[in-house]
Amino acid sequence: MDSISRTLPASWFCSPALYQLERRAVFLRSWHFLGPVTRFQNRKETIIYEIAQVTIIVENTSPESAGITSEGIIVYAKDKTRQIKYHLTPSGLLFSTLSLDTPPFEEYFAGLEALTNTVDFTKLPHRRSISYTGRFNWKTMIDGFQECLHCQYTHPTFSKFYPPTFYSVTNHQTFSQHIADPSKPSDGLFLYFFPICTLNVYGGGMSSFRTCPAPEPGMSRMEFDYYHNGTEEEFEEYFKFVRQVAVEDFELCEKAQQGLEGGVYGEGILNPVKENGVLFYQRRVRECVYKQFEVEKREKEVREEEDKVAVNGLEVGDGGVVAVQ
Template identity: 55%
Template sequence: MVNCSTTLPASWYTSKAIYSLERQAVFLKSWMLLGAVTRWPEVGKDYSYDLAQIKFLVRRDSADPKSLRVFSDPEGREMRSHLTPTGLLFMTLSDETASFEEYFPGLEDLIAHVDFTKFQVRRTLKYPGNYNWKAMVDGFQECLHCPYAHPAFSKAYAPTTYEIRNKHNYSQHFVETDRPDDGLFLYFFPNSTLNLYAGGMSSFRACPSEDPAQTTMLFDYYHCEPDGSEEFENYFKFARTVGLEDHDLCEKTQANLEAGIYTEGVLNPDKENGVAYYQGQVLEMCSAQFREETVGA
């Protein structure tokens, strides 16, 4: 397993050739979080998605969440999916991807204490980001810069206690808090997250486009209290503040990368180990794909 000591070069955020490699090597060979089962409440409705230029549908056939299925669009071929015992739905775009248990070893045990079915989806957002998908993951996978990047978050969750432990294809974030069952932060390689904090739950997916400088961001916000309640609105305001801060930082970072102001930098082995881990994964998988294509040419 590669752990990068420096960031990936700027070209990995601006090159169409690199994204083409990432698409084949990473996105077509990974399991990705789609959300909690409450994200698709209507029986018989097709919920449409597009990931790595592949369209697919999520459909619930009955009130039982176990009836959730994923289908290619428009062909209607059932795609591989996995529903955890606690109510999270994952999918993969390829029949060749490793099994869920092999791809995310130990994950189901880690999240066994959380009943995700009690969190109802309250608000969903979809918007474009003028940045590479990795820019958003970079920001999530470290908290070294939290004190000035996320001042409100840093008041509630002390950055000095923040720690990231990398597993196999996912990372768990730890931070000291005086609130029980608060502060569960998970990153799922390559492009999705799950955050349980401040009384609610959120998830994002950074969906790449054919333009390496453009990403579609999908955010889902869940809560036990109803939409419009004071509890949910306070949570949503807090969570969206963090999301908007990340969005602005990513756009500024991308502009600097494209202008040549920034090329690559040294990663802090303790405070940026999450970035080092996931970028190492990208590099290793893309290198293997490149060798495969070169030999086969």
Template identity: 55%
Template sequence: MAIPTTLPASWYCSPALHQLERRAVFLRSWFFLGTINKFQTGETARFEIAQIELTVVTTAAGGSSAKTVKVLNASNGEELRSQQTRTGLVFTTISSEAPSFDDFFPGLQDLLDSYDFTRLPHRRSLTYDGNFNWKTMMDGFQECLHCQFTHPGLSKLYPPTFYRVVNHHNWSRHFSNPDRDDDGLFLFFFPISTLNLYNGGMSTFRACPSAKPGVSRMEFDYYNLVSGEEFEEYYKFVRQVANEDFDLCERAQANLEKGVYTEGCLNPEKETGVVFYQDRVFEMVMAQHAREKEQRSGNP
């Protein structure tokens, strides 16, 4: 069996590849924005994904207490395709080149139907920049070989010994307890979004690429039934995990840019999540490269 290898370091550092990746991956994907509880009726929320600014307008559905969202391209007012799942998650596209939601995330809706995400109030959002490529962050999320050493607190709750990742088309589910597959919900939505429902609350993040390959904007949301001091204890714990990953990613990106690391092998059993998502990036980039080559040659 061939040992899988990582994407070359140039894919994390090259401005030309970064722009090709934007056209190949981001314009053709769906993005998780949060649960419906994050959006307040009558208010406008703003996002930016891959240098495309979005406006989210929330209204009452049919005059009832239920809410519905509409996502617009902020530059021209065009309504973009969005999806509000039956259990309260909101996704969007950023261009017309993306396929349908069910084609992009086949089978995901059935899993999401098992959880009522509307029961958790939105408590806090947090945004800041990191000096790393978006893939550097996703490399870390999609495996847990580093967890025992980088996340001692998390490893006590979820020992990494039995950690495994099950990959689907454009999404992954993480498991840490072989006896209790219902203990926590850890999801990766290709290419940049995560959802982590555990320890009494839910945290989500997006690793949004900037115009520079070595800088990403981290966007976090935190949901919980509890508030006040109880929430602050939960928040302190999940922020500790996030900060540990942040430091690791900045150091890894620095090594990539210095040429300390160029390309290497991936563990075929323990890093299947990384293999899966990097393969998707590679496939989409090569397909876009072929399309653009045909266009330049004048072929339809």
């Protein structure tokens, strides 16, 4: 069978060295979704994010009278020596980089704004954010989000509203759109932004999560943001529903990571239709890491060659090392 249909080996979910390479190859070269402008509606609150050990800060400096707009929102790295870029879509979604080693937003997320511009993300106010640590690699969580084969058995409540029989994933350059029913593409908006962010609009509200990697490859920090325009009672009902799905996924991921680290699972085959979302993102991870490895390998070879030239240009004499004329 074609090798591209195979999963990433278990070592990619467990190796500290691979994570560090992944950090340079993937995270420092990607755009990351931070939230809609309503996440920053409180002018007195500074929002702090940490992604792949880089801290970035978002502030809304616009006057309260300006309402919820993109004006006045600024993003910067906590490390003043690190330069980053950020972008606000016309629909009100904020994205940021962790470095300058990224292509322009329009190039990285080609075609995304044509999709997100169909929704006004300034209408749903931010209601709650939660964060906690999980014992799993960031890719273990993305594996689960990018397919719905497990939904019927793991998410019975969700499956009542969105039967997995019809579930499909359409992949683009750096994002995926999940469609619960292909005959009703406007029923819910489920988006995955490579590498670790999601945006889900369904059930009368909106939620997003980031799976932030820890330096230890078997750990991640889950960050959830919830938005809703209803009453407190209506929001709590929505929150209970979406949290149930998240808790079910969390438990599944911790069990899966145990299997990866314990040698129970090494590598497997992915269904090119039902698991095309997993194929898409894992392939991109593999391509980014391989490319970075080759770049760093060439840089190392150049340095070693320069060191050889420098050594060959020296001669050891009684008085020490002198240059050969």
